[in-house]
Amino acid sequence: MDIPIKLDTSFLLALPISAYFFAINSQPYGFAGIEPTAVRYALSTLSAIFLFVSVLLHELAHSYLAKRYGANIDSITLLLFGGVASMEIPKKPEQEAKIAFAGPLMSLIIGFICLFTYNYVISSNSAFAQNSIYLIIWVLGSMNLLLGIFNLLPAFPMDGGRILRSFLARKMSYVKATHSAASIGKFIAILMAIFGIYAGDLWFLLIALYIYGSASNEDRFYSESGRSV
Ligand SMILES: [Zn+2]
Structure with a gap:
């Protein structure tokens, strides 16, 4: 898919704000309490980056289906509050409904895969469970579920x-x-x-x-x- 991906200037604020949000909230929405501070902020920054990759995948899911229905897609823009895919609205209401549902569905799928992986692969293996880097999978899973539910x-x-x-x-x-x-x-x-x-x-x-x-x-x-x- 050749869709231009743009970053709105508000997006420059979004990364540090999201990273800060992850640093002050406790699990499963963040890393509060993780020491040392440098590790907490590194995990938070990585999660913020992955969160926006998730938002991008959500928008790509909308765009992919819209393109299959023959709608033109101008661009995907990432903003402070998430993303927007600018596209033509298909003439058939059922198609619009399916395109609108594709994004939240993608977020819910990512959310379930992350939470499943964390619960059944990471936390049951003591070698993984001791390394706080894997908490990112849990936080990302929760955020994607929230994203999916909120968007519905x-x-x-x-x-x-x-x-x-x-x-x-x-x-x-x-x-x-x-x-x-x-x-x-x-x-x-x-x-x-x-x-x-x-x-x-x-x-x-x-x-x-x-x-x-x-x-x-x-x-x-x-x-x-x-x-x-
Ligand atoms: Zn959406």
């Missing part, structure tokens, strides 16, 4: 939002389906924001704002361009 949320810009829209688009026009899917996305964003405020979790609040903004953009884009595929 029925809210734009998550893939689940696109799957939802393609289901709605079988019964109504594309513009109406986008509007309904965007409204559901906004509703979920509001629930997440309330939870974020209640739990005092700034990340949840930021993600909620991001989802709300993306749902509004998606809705505006399709109603202004007047698409009625």
Whole structure:
């Protein structure tokens, strides 16, 4: 596949932020408590790099299927919050649903393979279990499962939002389906924001704002361009 892969400038922040996230969170989401500090940061940096390779594989899964359905793919861009594959939207809703599902499926498969390997190969072998480098497999497995599940949320810009829209688009026009899917996305964003405020979790609040903004953009884009595929 000859798809240009671009790095957004926000991606420059993404690596150190992810590495820091891995250094301060405990297992299975990070390496807090691993000593010495240099080893903790080395493991965190490696995990951040592998995480973005995972995000790239997620986007390639979308792109691969889209290409098989004959859609043109402009590029894959890696950003602060993950990746985006810019492509034509296929005219058939079932195809859009399958393309949207391919990414989370890839993340779930990587997640299960990593966790399976860690549980059945690494932790049962004492020679491996003592070396903290193998913890990367566990952390990566958990992150990929999270990535897969989170992307299945029925809210734009998550893939689940696109799957939802393609289901709605079988019964109504594309513009109406986008509007309904965007409204559901906004509703979920509001629930997440309330939870974020209640739990005092700034990340949840930021993600909620991001989802709300993306749902509004998606809705505006399709109603202004007047698409009625
Ligand atoms: Zn995706």
